[in-house]
Amino acid sequence: MDSTVSICRRWDATFFERRVVLKGDAAVMMQVWDIGGQSIASKMFSKYLHGADIVMFCYDITDAQSFSDLEDWWARAQQHFDEG
Numbered sequence: 001m002d003s004t005v006s007i008c009r010r011w012d013a014t015f016f017e018r019r020v021v022l023k024g025d026a027a028v029m030m031q032v033w034d035i036g037g038q039s040i041a042s043k044m045f046s047k048y049l050h051g052a053d054i055v056m057f058c059y060d061i062t063d064a065q066s067f068s069d070l071e072d073w074w075a076r077a078q079q080h081f082d083e084g
Contacts, residue, residue, distance in 0.1 A: 032056070040069075040076050049080050 015033040022028060033048050049055065055077050060066040 040072055045076060046080050049077060 015031050018030045020028045020030065035045075035048055038044065057070050057073055059070055
């Protein structure tokens with residue numbers, strides 16, 4: 001398996017990009033965006049999701065509100081994909 005990793009900043013977010021070549025020469029580009037601290041109402045949110053096949057949500061296990069907020073983030077992401 002061949003891979004290349006880069007770390008970038010764009011639009012007030014950090015993302016990690018990794019290109020992986022799997023068996024059979026299937027190439028996959030993975031991007032993990034860290035938008036921590038962004039407002040759920042941010043106009044940039046749809047840009048972070050553009051072209052995504054998967055969305056992964058993380059929360060702070062020491063903060064119950066962080067877990068409760070996942071429902072709002074999920075609804076916002078679902079709205080984006082329903083409109084797109």
